[in-house]
Amino acid sequence: MRCFIERVVTNHDVTTDIKALIPDAGLRRRMSRVIKSAVSTAMETLGGVEGIASLDGIITATGWGCLADSERFLRNVIVDKEQLLNPTPFIQSTFNTVGGQIALLGHNHCYNVTYVNRSHSFEDALLDAMMRAEDGDSEHMLLGAFDEETPSQHRIMERMGAFRKVECGEGAMFAIVGAKRNERSIAEVTTLAFPTESLTRERVAELYATSEHARVIYNGYAEHGLFPTASALCFAEAVKLVADGTPEVVIYNEYFGATPTVIVVRCLA
Amino acid sequence: MEQLIQELKEHLIEELNLEEITPADIDAEAPLFGEGLGLDSIDALEIILILEKYYGVKLANSAEAKPVFYSVKTLAEYISANRK
């Protein structure tokens, strides 16, 4: 199984004004911070809403989902004693809000799904994209991941002792992936693996690298802060390295006691 | 009535999170939904809350609501006729 990457964009790469990226003011004004960040990253990846129409798959990943809206609604339920509640944060709190809003912005009826599997969310979404690519169902999919940090979540995780080694983080990443190599392809994913045990950096290189010039990004998620889909930012980094001439990048992530994941990104032959 | 209309416009801007719109930009007689401000069914639910929260006015069903929701002016008229 493999798939080709056309483009990757993270929330840090977004330079276009949000009003140009999300022209529908009606949708925009209800969006929380994470939804704005994720949808504008997606639109920057696609070159604007016009890019949505050609997609034949929208696959998103999030570990925490739209936390701020969930929290806001839950807080209102408790504080306002279940009376006169504004429905907007509830509506926007569902995990598939970002995927749904992208479909809505571009009136696109294609396959649309959201994986919510902690630190494996992004890898599971990538697996789905690779399966669809191999099935020949999809030439041009949008694959993305996002998570947000909120003060309450930060406080709760701090109390759990989560940030002793790594600071809390957040971010968004979107990529265009497809079954076939085309003139816009910049890299390919050749391997996605879920090893059942911890591997050392040396062992990762031994098992998964095919080029002597391969780079290994070992637990690189920590550089992006602690959030479930941080590995998506490692993925973006790997694709950019490959596009800039590194022949192969092996990404290994082992997040907090979860089983590890390995993604191999390679340059085009 | 003028004061109520002004107040309603402010509540709408605040509660519906209308971007870059001031009360002066809202024509009290223009349609709220579809054209005009371009509000939708979710906004309608929020307007029902505004009526209840700030004016103690309850709107029971959508059939009754439709003409009331036409514009800021029709909303204000409904409020002044029904507020306690």
Add this chain to the structure above:
Amino acid sequence: MGIVVTGVGVVSALGVGVERNLASLREGASGISAHPTLLKTSHHLPVGELALSNEELHELLGISPREHLSRTALLGILAVREALKGIDMSNPARVGLVSSTSVGGMDLTEHFFEEFIENEGAGRLRDVRMHDCAASTDAIAHYCGIKGYTTTLSTACSSAANAVITGAKLLKHNIVDIVVVGGSDALSAFTLNGFKSLMILDENPCRPFDEMRAGLNLGEGAGYIVLQREEEATNYICRLGGYANRNDAHHQTASSAEGNGAYMAMADAIAMAGIEPSAVDYINAHGTGTPNNDASESAAFVRLFGESVPPFSSTKGYTGHTLAAAGGIEAVFSVLAIKHSYRYANHNFSEPIVAYNLKPVTQFEEGAEVKCVLSNSFGFGGNCSSILFTR
């Protein structure tokens, strides 16, 4: 390559297990009560609540209450254990799980938050430990002996149907040999108030596809089916003939008047199975009972099937709308419809929707052969998925 269904497990307001659920459906006894008794809420609204507390569920499962599992996890474990009963998991060994939920451990988070918003140092951390969606999946896998690939997805009310689709792909791509797929959701004040704020809860028992329908009733439960590759299954209940996931792309919460997403999902699932629409013997509709959903779904039926819409019904009048679990519970009902040649009644129906004049099945039917069943699940975010089971 053919995919077959080899096991089913269900928990709903009708009770625990396939036998209990089928008995209630046969008797026409709804699981919807006048108001919640276990869920802490001030709302006096009908719900499909399972009459077992979390403590009782732990006990029933033989799990120490000290484990303090979320209700979503507990319901899921019950259903998955039943689904796996009789499945040989020893060889081949790669057993996977694709689970789904819309609220995860919200039932416990709600308790935590009450104290936390007063004082950020308060609230028991073990109440938020299972907040995220994957926590229930991990617990299900752990307590059901599932050691292979597991994942979790969440697409609101279509979640479990999408879990079925992902599971089928994992089999086709040889990532697992056996996969349990479905969803679980517990009632929570979060969702009850959410749907209340959207003004789509009926204050009376819901009336899907009725002209006078006035909204949905929430429910809770879990439904899972076991999928295997046909050539490796020694015996099976039915085939998974087709499936499709499409997006209505009309509105964040409402369905289009033309039922675009629903139409495309059903048409694509039928096309994938390589059959004609006329071969469908029964549709287990999404049929939530909201004016919008049922009109949109009816429009899609008429577009796809024309004058001859197959026998259809919504079972949500029995279970309530169980959100992410709905597609799982209804997949179980659909599989059993083929196994026993059943068609379930649409509870509380009296007058067809004037614009479509479609009359659902109103009496529990058995005897007439049921060989091909379509199960619909639609959700927020425009998500529309249909799965098709065949004999």
